[in-house]
Amino acid sequence: MGDPAGIGPEIICQAVAGMSTAERDGVLLVGDLAIYRRAAGLIDAAPDFVPLEQAVPGDGRVAVAEVSVAERQSIADGRIGAAAGDLAFRCVERAVALVQAGQAKVIVTAPLNKAALHEAGHYYDGHTGMLAALTGAPSSFMLLASERLSTLHVSTHVSLREAIERVTPERIAATVEVGHEHLVAMGIASPRIVVAGLNPHCGEGGIFGDEDDRIIAPAVRALRERGFDVHGPISADTVFYRASRGEFDLVVAQYHDQGHIPVKLIAFDTTVNVSLGLPIRRTSVDHGTAFDIAWQGKADATNLGAAIAYARRLAKQGAVA
Known part of the structure; x- marks a missing residue:
């Protein structure tokens, strides 16, 4: 569900509203049933929901694995809050x-919203770190995948200071290893991977920093x-x-903004966030909670649709990394 004060519930309702009955049978929502039903009221052709225990394949309704929190009534549309952060965490946990x-x-x-998570006492840097902790994975990696650039x-x-220290x-x-494994699982037999430099012009022979020559090149x-x-x-x-332009299948970026900016510039609406290095498979939208337009019927589910489509590819290919 993501943060229930944000656009998560309504874009989920939009996405399932556009699915066939067979596609709905392959989807299980996680979250508060009442919140999903409220969000459905914001869209045309609103889907109907049913608790997981009562789901009947083929009837067109969407199964929901129910999760709620005691302070649900304190969740305010478009506002950061502990109850919303706690519900978002409990949904991921479930x-x-x-x-x-x-x-x-x-x-x-x-x-989800990281500040809301922290208010609820869940001190993670986002979904990726949370999933690593919940699954016991020693580390995890963020892939931003799109048709033109990944x-x-x-x-x-x-x-940024800590990011430089993490270049080892x-x-x-x-x-590189986890990226190669993922691309092979997704059908690219011989992935072409390129590693971006850290410093301007890769340090220009040490003039602008020696990390590229001393660490990355070896x-x-x-x-x-x-x-x-x-x-x-x-x-x-x-x-x-x-x-x-097609010269490489994957760029290894050294830090967050170095990799995020070019991908979002090229394919903001269709880029999918994929977690690698975990014992489970996970995709996500690459945008935030959009509190400024939440619960107004203005949100666009295009990016969530891309994340669902990539998830179906993962399931079909059997890719784990």
């Missing part, structure tokens, strides 16, 4: 349990020696352009 129990194959998440990040929700040979290798050489089709470091001011 979704993970459903996948681990074999009742679902892939999790698709609507946006990026995988060495680091994400940390300060070990993390670069792990990022890591790339070691990966090539192991058989990966990986290149770099290539300066970030050109590498995304080259990848968008």
